[in-house]
Amino acid sequence: MCDMRSTEIEETQLVTAEMKVHVLRTGTLEGDLSWFLLRKGDTFIDRYHKDDPRIWSHYPTHAVLIEHPEGRILWDTGLPRNWEEQWAPAGFNDYFPVTEDVNATTGWLDSGLASLELAPEDIDVLVLSHLHYDHVGNARMFDNGKTRIIANNNEIAGVKTIEGTVDGAHLVSEFLGLPLEGTPGDVDLVEGVHLINTPGHTWGTMSLQLDLPNDGTKIFTSDAIYLKDSYGPPIVGSPIVWDNRMWLESVHKLRGIADRTGAELIFGHDKDQIELIKTGPDEFYS
Numbered sequence: 001m002c003d004m005r006s007t008e009i010e011e012t013q014l015v016t017a018e019m020k021v022h023v024l025r026t027g028t029l030e031g032d033l034s035w036f037l038l039r040k041g042d043t044f045i046d047r048y049h050k051d052d053p054r055i056w057s058h059y060p061t062h063a064v065l066i067e068h069p070e071g072r073i074l075w076d077t078g079l080p081r082n083w084e085e086q087w088a089p090a091g092f093n094d095y096f097p098v099t100e101d102v103n104a105t106t107g108w109l110d111s112g113l114a115s116l117e118l119a120p121e122d123i124d125v126l127v128l129s130h131l132h133y134d135h136v137g138n139a140r141m142f143d144n145g146k147t148r149i150i151a152n153n154n155e156i157a158g159v160k161t162i163e164g165t166v167d168g169a170h171l172v173s174e175f176l177g178l179p180l181e182g183t184p185g186d187v188d189l190v191e192g193v194h195l196i197n198t199p200g201h202t203w204g205t206m207s208l209q210l211d212l213p214n215d216g217t218k219i220f221t222s223d224a225i226y227l228k229d230s231y232g233p234p235i236v237g238s239p240i241v242w243d244n245r246m247w248l249e250s251v252h253k254l255r256g257i258a259d260r261t262g263a264e265l266i267f268g269h270d271k272d273q274i275e276l277i278k279t280g281p282d283e284f285y286s
């Protein structure tokens with residue numbers, strides 16, 4: 001107990017960096033809830049339930065823009081406007097169509113950056129939580145010779161093993177040839193901005209921990225935890241996981257950090273939570 005208390009004090013003392021953090025909405029997917037959440041009893045049905053309707057739901061995406069004294073950092077890039085064309089080779093479009101009417105209101109990455117009077121060249125560092133199509137859809141915007149693009153070493157090594165053009169939600173054309181810089185994870189990118197290794201969803205999925213002087217610690221989980229209902233307790237798994245045991249360990253790891261720091265977790269694709277957090281152009285965390 002004493003050790004844990006001293007850790008808390010150290011972590012509190014680290015909360016000094018002045019940051020302005022904007023959460024940008026970057027498009028919303030639709031699809032079968034079973035992709036994200038296999039509820040108990042929902043995996044297999046019996047003959048008496050064969051006509052039960054499945055649950056079709058919405059899955060918003062977001063990016064995080066961090067205005068830090070040492071530079072501008074962007075976390076993830078969301079969905080591309082030209083998704084129908086870009087994803088056609090993968091065959092995702094009928095399973096995960098993008099909700100155009102919602103996006104007309106909530107915007108896309110380029111309009112979100114523009115609302116802050118920013119263009120892709122203004123971003124110093126782009127960090128990709130992992131290389132799935134709903135997180136790297138706009139990554140090529142940042143292949144501008146100025147923005148550093150960072151992903152986890154294990155994710156970069158993992159995608160090199162893909163044969164062909166698509167592997168699950170990895171669409172090779174979205175990241176092939178990008179100047180990806182590797183990170184081992186579990187590192188401070190700059191003061192107050194920590195990249196947490198949370199593998200399992202993919203080889204090298206990371207989460208983002210921000211230690212904010214006014215708003216406390218926020219952890220953006222990306223797909224280490226899709227939804228509040230994934231986090232539980234009880235933790236509820238999903239079929240789109242590369243390694244279930246590692247995924248579970250990562251959820252436990254994030255819960256441990258949240259318990260220690262009092263962090264708020266912001267899940268990767270939760271349609272109810274996104275409405276409760278600050279995402280407007282004039283709103284920010286600090």
Ligand SMILES: [Zn+2]
Nearest residue numbers: 132169201223
């Ligand atoms: Zn993913």
